Amino acid sequence: xxxxxxxxxxxxxxxxxxxxxxxxxxxxxxxxxxxxxxxxxxxxxxxxxxxxxxxxxxxxxxxxxxxxxxxxxxxxxxxxxxxxxxxxxxxxxxxxxxxxxxxxxxxxxxxxxxxxxxxxxxxxxxxxxxxxxxxxxxxxxxxxxxxxxxxxxxxxx
Numbered sequence: 001x002x003x004x005x006x007x008x009x010x011x012x013x014x015x016x017x018x019x020x021x022x023x024x025x026x027x028x029x030x031x032x033x034x035x036x037x038x039x040x041x042x043x044x045x046x047x048x049x050x051x052x053x054x055x056x057x058x059x060x061x062x063x064x065x066x067x068x069x070x071x072x073x074x075x076x077x078x079x080x081x082x083x084x085x086x087x088x089x090x091x092x093x094x095x096x097x098x099x100x101x102x103x104x105x106x107x108x109x110x111x112x113x114x115x116x117x118x119x120x121x122x123x124x125x126x127x128x129x130x131x132x133x134x135x136x137x138x139x140x141x142x143x144x145x146x147x148x149x150x151x152x153x154x155x156x157x
Contacts, residue, residue: 044139046123072151073152075150076151080144080148083144085139087137087140087141090137094130095134098126098130101126102126105122105123105126
């Protein structure tokens with residue numbers, strides 16, 4: 001009986017050894033799978049980090065370009081204000097010139113006894129000059145607005 005018990009014991013040990021070997025093999029396979037998944041995750045994280053760095057770099061460039069555009073817009077607005085001031089000054093000068101011409105006409109009328117018809121012709125000429133100046137000022141304003149729009153869109157003037 002002892003031999004039989006010994007044989008049973010040896011068989012049990014062999015069975016346990018086989019089961020343990022199978023278990024160990026399965027555990028090793030699972031560890032290998034976990035390690036592979038971890039490597040995949042690390043690779044993906046590396047890619048994500050690279051993409052984030054690329055996005056941050058692009059965002060920095062966009063921010064710099066935006067700041068440059070804002071500076072250009074400020075300059076254009078300042079130039080537009082200067083042009084508006086110049087236009088106002090030109091209008092005042094034109095008004096003054098018209099007033100002087102009108103006064104000169106009045107003096108001529110008084111001194112030379114100009115007829116009403118000739119005076120109306122002279123005033124019509126002055127009005128035409130004013131209209132021409134207004135048209136030129138309007139054209140300049142339109143051109144400045146167009147140039148400003150082009151600068152806003154990024155075209156060089």
